[in-house]
Amino acid sequence: MADDLDALLTDSKRASRALGVAPAGQRHEAIRAIATAIERATDRILAANAEDLERGRESGLAEGMLDRLLLDERRIAGLAAAARALAELPDPIGEVLRERTLPNGLELTEVRVPFGVVGVIYEARPNVTVDLACIGLGSGNAVVLRGGSAAERTNAALVEAIQDAVEGEGLPREVVQTIDRFGRDGAGRLMRARGLIDLLVPRGSAALIDRVVTESTVPVIETGAGVVHAFVDRAADLPMALDIVLNAKTQRTSVCNALETLLVHRDIAETAVPTIAVALQQAGVTIHADGALPGVDAAAPLGDGGWATEHLSMDVAIGVVDDLDAAIEHVNAFGTHHTDTIITDDEDAAARFLAEVDSAVVMHNASTRFTDGGEFGFGAEVGISTQKAHARGPMGLPELTSTKWIVRGTGQVRA
Template identity: 60%
Template sequence: MSVTVTTARERMELAKTASREIGLLSDERKRDVLRSLADSILARTDRIVVENAEDLSRGRANGLSDGLQDRLRLDAPRVAALASAVRDVAELPDPVGRVLDERVIGGGVRLTKVSVPFGVVGSIYEARPNVTVDIAALALRSGNAVVLRGGTAAERTNAALVGAMRDALRAEDVDPEAIQTLDDLGRDGARDLMQARGLVDVLVPRGSAQLIETVVTQSQVPVIETGAGVVHIVIDASAREDWAREIIVNAKVQRPSVCNAVETILVHRDAADRLVPVIVADLQEQGVTVHGDAGVAARATDVVPATDADWAQEYLSLDVAMRIVDDIDDAIAHIRTFSTQHTEAIITEDERNAERFLAEVDAAVVVVNASTRFTDGGEFGFGAEVGISTQKLHARGPMGLPELTSVKWLARGAGHVRA
């Protein structure tokens, strides 16, 4: 039976206790639990959409940006997609108990290194109800409890989603305290979560650069940093026109409010006359405002003059910066200066430039001749994602089930002592 609690610490203590049960669930039991979660979310579609409409209405009244409104919005097809992602996660291999290393030491002591759950995974995010479901599903599948702080913008939506998932746990006779939300506690809940060292084992922030910076600098809990996406696409001199036009439009327009959307386009000077006019026209036809340097403005109409701030801007909107570069060296130098090490891409038919770009550009994902929109846990086959890590320790790139596990060394002896 669920216990009514009022403080963040009490909720996190309940999650810690529940994590011990979750960590011992068998592979098949975890699959059954996630299937039940998906069914419960689908069954609550109407209520979830109604609560989401209230959040959207309040967000518009409070000046929530178009990009965040898009992230916040849930309709019936998006709810169905959330449930489908949960089912996909259920069918993934169990990341717990994998044998990672084996050896014998000390004349007969058998060592085995195995993957184990973290215990309690926390997440702080904003206006992203899909994260509520994705992280809960991934946490449970990897044997973890989860504590969520999804922000006031999506509070009613998140409450409906968490309620549906906790009811599914009850129906499966699993402790519902394994899924906790701190949304109703406001900023105090976020602060308490960041200070919950010993109760929460790892914290994953998702959201604006400001939110992520706040969590990274203020948290006492170990953090996996999911950085902002100042994403570049380089159009090399040899780039095919059809590839360049299709990739650029897809990377910018398909969903401009997400972190893998392109924000800056760098065009090789030798391709500028050929490709800048048509690419700018394609983007403008889709409602994109192009912020260009003088070279871009000289080759296309209705270009907004780019400022220095544009090169570091994560627009998350129908805006893009465009600059002419002298060569591949100039492009890589620009990326090194402004990249957030999320996703970087090049369009080229020069194999040597492609391999050089792959080798020299430092980012979580480096792409040749494809849209940056592929940087996604679902597209990578993870079912869903915890986030896209831009750091280098523990996890980098789209994070799935294995990134929510740690390791344990098991030593089995027979009266052995160290000489």
């Protein structure tokens, strides 16, 4: 099995070389062919999915996991439509980022190039398999997918259809490969495949991401974890604050851009906290605090992680802070540098919050739920980077590219 995986990764690397010089038109045709292929293979894919679902139920997979694992005709049609839309996006490859001519006549051009082979580790979400195959083609990268044993049969059926489609467009089928069959060991070896994997993106639980960051010797983009804050400043428009907080907390709770902590300026806490808390409670949200809150009876204690808890559920922590400085300090200390918003009519306070909060996305008078590749108009999203190196925030096609300096001379040598 060991040799199999090495051979597989070597095939990916070889395939990436061919893909890297394939014209955008061919890559876009391959994406469209994938859309058609998964539609045509719907029956086979759903049969495989039914097997995965049955195994999942037998092994006691949680309902939420089973729902994410589930494919049906409507979901497959949605994946195909998303693929076709992605094929319309501008091609990032070859874009000229910087150009200069040196005094000695050397012409320097910095252009966007694909990474080569991008590995992605995720869990039981077969829709991601199709997305990533298409994003890979859109950015000129071969992808090696580790989608989790719970979705192994579904992913295998999808990847087979994808590979056939890609091959039909004259590209090597190995530009998209799955390593689910290698189990947990496969993920670990992906993390150490220096020279074969150019970038590794973990998507999923904090535990998964921690493991990848700790074990990986290939460059990693850390994604996802979102201890997201809203700060209701003393100069906030209270109805606006209420709207934004309710939306950020309740519109969808299991996502990384959902609100986890509400901070309220002490000067308005007596009115703002009860107003917002009651509305949240009426919406079914449990309020957590580390002590008494104005007008809130019996707040629950903070989660196990204290102020750094990511609930991903109908729970929110509320804290009262002395001033803007304390709010900024709190966010930087306990947040995950994902998304944080200030609600205020004070432009100076907003400017300071936007400058001093050290997060991928900082907002003024907007819901944190907007941190999303689709909402940002990226068309496709690989994940949301919470690290500062390479890419920060939602990652679309350009974020899956590297660069290269091309130097053209006429025999120049260095003096």
